[in-house]
Amino acid sequence: MISVKELKKRFGKLEALKEVSAEFTSGKSYALIGPNGSGKTTLIKSVLGMVIPTSGEIWVDGENVRNHWSYREKIGYMPQIGRYPDNMRIGQLLDMMKNIRKNPPILDEELIEAFKLEQMLDKRMHTLSGGTRQKVSAALAFLFNPPVLFLDEPTAGLDPVSVEILKDKILKEKEAGKLLIITSHIMSDLDDLATEVLYLQEGLIRYNDTIAELKDITGEQRLGKAMAKMIRSLEKSRQVAIGN
């Protein structure tokens, strides 16, 4: 569905992505893990065309995305920090997004109902708390029933009840055969939601395999422990390489 080939991105002196190649196939759920500033968001934004890569290619559904835009109707994006026009009301925002997407007949308004957003439709965006904003972001990402979902730290800032609602929704979409790419620092969430792991560090992919495989080679039952063990062994092998 999505393939990234030798993607590089520089921001001035900073090399955000050194060389990233990866394949994302429909029906699988990918956990994008890495320290802060490792290039997770840059990778997602590159696929969305919000960041223009320095070099490399990105293909979505057999279409090279450079200078294209219509492929974005296949993607639902939940940003890490949802930024919306300040003096718009929630209802206006939802209407605007539907209108921009040419009012598709089938809408997925499950999250709007579950988060009880319809009771707040005339609240202005700048009056919303971080968590409510996050709910709006989530509702928008799922609204158009897209085959691909990018969720950048979806559970950060949500209350425990809402986290469960969102996780149930993500699982439901996963079962429906959608392609999910999720970044998070909460390993227990990813353990439930994802089947594959991409570990990104300093703009390079250090690990790319299934979670089951990762647990198998590390001998750990939980993703958090397995990740920690894998990262430590990566560090060790790097030190050995430097030592030689």
Next chain:
Amino acid sequence: MTRVIKYVFYDILRTRFILLYTAFLLLSTLAMFQLDTDTGKVILSLMNIVLMVVPLVSIVFSTIHFYNSYEFIELMLSQPVNRRVVFLGEYFAVAISLCFSFTIGVGVPVVFYDTGASGFTLLYTGLMLTLVFVSMAFLSSVLTRDKAKAIGVALLFWFYFSLIYDGLLMWIIYSFMDYPLEKVTLALVSLNPVDLARILMLLQLDISALMGYTGAFYKDFFGSSLGLIFSSVILMLWIVLPVWGALRIFKRKDL
């Protein structure tokens, strides 16, 4: 495109600045018509508004608006919308609103008091200058990520074209006053949209005779239809080139 323009339009109306600007233009124009019965003098006073205030308001408002719509732009670009459509939609919405203000604020009284050709030249140059400075504002907005810096660049554009350029022009004319400079100054004037607008206005007001031989030369040139086409084309270039450059930068910009 119309969808994007519509939403930017709503946003501009919500801030109410555009209504204030319209009221300001309308009040000052009407006040000037009340103070003086000689429409020629009124047009001359209005010319100063058109040459100083309109560019300043256009460039500052457009720059601030662009930065305030950053969230909107970001949101649109995560949706299946073309970058060019988002950018030009923003441009047209801002340009149309400011032109609308100017037409209501200055155009309506000018037509009402029946000022003839000079009134229409005033309207024409005012609208052209509005578009030129909105274009420059969009260029300065995409040049940097920092709002304060962009407003600084925008103000610099305004200072340069309204004040500094004239000083430089005067200095050149004084230094080379022994040489025939008509064609050189004509070329130099084309490099400044504000000067071009000023000359178009002055020629309409029949005070070009005060400018001596150069005035006569200008009258001969700009009075002809060729001169009018020339100045319109130059002003159009001043509108299109900055937007085109800004669009090129915007297409490659990271958000």
